[in-house]
Amino acid sequence: MMGSLFSIPDPIALPVTGEDDTYPVGRIFCVGRNYAAHAAEMGHEVDREAPFYFTKAAANAVLSGVTTAYPPGTENFHHEMELAVAIGKPVFQADTSQVQKAVFGFGCALDMTRRDLQIRERNKQRPWDLGKDFENAAVFAPLTRVSDWQPDPQKRIILRVNGETRQDATLDELIWSIDEIISHMSGYYHLRPGDLILTGTPAGVGPVHPGDSLEGEIDGLQPVKLSISDPK
Template sequence: MSYLFAPPAVVSVPVVGETQAFPVHRIYCVGRNYEEHAKEMGFTGREPPFFFLKPADALVVVKDGETGSIPYPSQTKNFHHEIELVVAIGKGGKNIAAADAMQHIYGYAVGLDMTRRDLQNDMKKQGRPWCIGKAFDHSAPIGPITPAALAGDVENAEIYVQVGGQDRQRSNVNKLIWNIAETIEHLSAAWELQPGDLIYTGTPEGVAAVVSGDTMVGEVAGLGQLKVHVA
C-alpha cells in the first residue's frame, strides 16, 4: 500500500539488557492515585479510579545515563512536574482480574507526567476536557523499561523527584490508592489493553512548577534515574 505522505515512525522505548525496543501502542494515565496528592488537588478519599490518555508521540525517551531535554511549552505560566511509576504491558486483555493482572506486565519505567496546570485548571472550571493541559507535545518523558523479573520490589519502591538538588516529591509506591493490579483491572474493563500500552500510575504529593533552565532528577528505586532538562 502507498501513502499520501510518509507514515510516522514507531514510537519505542529501550529495554534494559535487550537490543530490541518496546514499541508503544497507547499511553494511559491514572488521575489522583495517591491520597496526599488528591488532597493537595482539593479531593480526599478512595474515589473510583479515572483515566486520561496522552498520544504515543508525546513521549520523550531518555536513554540510561543521559539527560533528556524538553522545551518549556507554549500558552502556560505554570508548568508542573509529576513523577510516576510507569507500567509496560506485554500481554493484552480485557476485563483482567486483579489476581491475574501481574501476568500482563512486561516491565516498569520511571516517567514524568508534565502538566500545563493553569490550562488544566481552566478547563476543569469550564467542565471541558483537559487534553490541552496533559496531552501536549513532549509531555511524557520516560526512561528505559526494566523487565519485571529484574525490577525488584516495585510495589514497595521509593519514588521521588528533585529539582536543583532539592526534593520536590518523595513517597513510596505502596501508597497508591489503587495498586498496580487494581489499576489494570479497572482500566481493562474500559479498554482492551494491548501489548505496547504504557500506564502512568499516578503521582504523589509535592507537584510544583519548573521553569526554563531547571533539571529534574526522578527515580523509582530499582529502575534507575530519569534526568530531564527544561530548555
C-alpha cells in the same frame, strides 16, 4: 497501488535494561489522583469509588535525557513523577488475580502538565487535553522487565529539580494498586502489548522553569531525566 500522501514520525520505542530489543509504545493511559496527599494538595478528597483516567498521545512521548522547550500557552508548567507499567500480553475483563501475567515491565516516567490550562478547563468541566497532552508531555526512562523488578510497597519514588527534592513517597501510598488498575481498565479496553499505564504522582508537584534539570528515581529502576530550555 495506493500510497500515503505524506509520512509521519515512527512511534517512540523504549529501551529495555540489558537488552538490544526495544518496547514500541502504542497507547499511554494515566491514572488521576492516585496518591491521597497529591489529591489533597490539588484540593480534592480521595475517591475510592473507581479509578479514573486520561490519555497522552504516543506521538507526544520522548525518551529520558532530552532537553525540551518550555511549552507554549502556559505560565505554570509542572512536573509529576510516576511509575509506568508496560503491558506485555493481551488482557481483557480480567480480575486482579489474572493481571500480573500481562505485565511486561516497569519504568520511571514524567507526566508534564500545563497546570494553569488543566485547572482552567477542569473548572469549566471540559477535557484536560490542553493541560496534559502536548508535545514532549510524557518522558520515559528505559524499562526493566517484571522478572527483574517488583513494585514492592516500601520502594521510594523521588523527583529532584536542580538537585532539590520536590517529591518523595513510597509505592504503598498508591490508592489503587497496579493489579486493581489493570483489572479495572481491562473492563473498558482490550489492553495489549505497547500500552503504558502511568500510575499517578505523589504530593509535591510544582512548577519548573527554563534552565531547570529534573531527575526522577524509583528504587531499582533506571532514572528519568529532563532539562527545560527557553520557549521556542
